Amino acid sequence: MQKIEKLFDINNLLMTLFSSLESIGNHKKVELIYDMQATIPRELRGDSAVLLRLLSKMLTFVFQNTDKNEIVLALGAPEDFLYEELMSFKIKETNIAKEKILEYLETNLSKDLEILEGNIIYEKDSDIHLDIPFKINELGYRRHYRLPDVSMLGKKVLLIGSSEKIAQSITKMFKYFLYDVDVGFDAFKSQGNDLTPYDILIVEDKLNTEEFEHIIAGVQQSIPLKYVLLKDSHILEGKTISVSTNLIKPVTEESIYELIVSLFNNGTSQREKKSQNLKNIVDLEKVLQPTKNDLNEKKISLDSVPGVNLNTIIETKKGHDLVILDRELGKENTKKMGLKYANELKNFIDTFDHSDIYFRQIVNEKATNKIKDFCIDLEKHARLIGASSMLKLADIVSLIFVYDKLDMLPIYPGKYHLELQKLIKEIKKDLRIK
Structure with missing residues (x-):
């Protein structure tokens, strides 16, 4: 069989791979993370269709059999990618028996590996290790992502999130552009809780609040801080107060490149000299991760103000009559994500039809973690x-x-039952299902 050598962008392939696995990932509660070495070329020559098929089969097997909620696919390449070199694809810490993994790889991936001229590498350090040769598109180039202006290099980032693996991956990708990255509340504390030295603040979306956005908006009055939300999807939301843009998971080297360009490609990308005396002190750990006592104090203070308590907020929300299914908004959301609206409507029915029974059960069991997870999926x-x-x-x-x-x-199980019936009825109209 003649080897196919077509030009492809590794980032596009990885995004397609993620999309193909999103349904099973959501079902199994497994998140896919990419860990890309800076040595990997942006554009490669090879059989991308077979590579995509191979990786999709491999990761589907892992998702179906792992008990982990995060799986890291690490991509590596030699320091000098001269012409044709071996790229490695590794997965560690799956908690799947090594014998079961090897049996699957040898039985189900052997044909695709033969087409790609790749090999299974048997080692103790990784649960899965494949080496596959690819050719580089541009000979002689060692930097595969070139920013439009040198002033975009070498800035400082503060990253606040809940996943250590995602933080490690993003840090590595920023370092390609000579960025200095501090991760977590402890690293920020060591800087004196001062946001002044930072050019970019990245915060996981679920930690963000309107109150925090107001705090950052105040900081942005004195320093040109870019505030970025690390999000799960491109879903459109209302206007934000201080957010500059979003960084969408899964993050690739191309994601970081595009983020930097979008933030600093405006003619003012040169870092401004900041006063030694200027400080912007914010206790991020307190405002982003309040303790239970802080939450109780906040609730007491809110409840003590006439007209500002949970019942009032709920009544206010009830007062807003919203459509059951805003088709134009849904089509706009799915279009931005490269998805088909009809497919996502069907996906909703497949996922949530009869889920009112499950919701009633977990409420009766007072299974708070399950209720929270259910609400997160439902909102998404x-x-x-x-x-x-x-x-x-x-x-x-x-x-x-x-x-x-x-x-x-x-x-709320009864309220959810009625709301679900109305929504599914509307969806079936669109899908012409009786």
């Missing part, structure tokens, strides 16, 4: 398809957790 899918009324209901249930008013939960 409802927002994507434009199910505005359902999104409001999920938002109200989330507020119950924020205010620690779990005694209010028992009335």
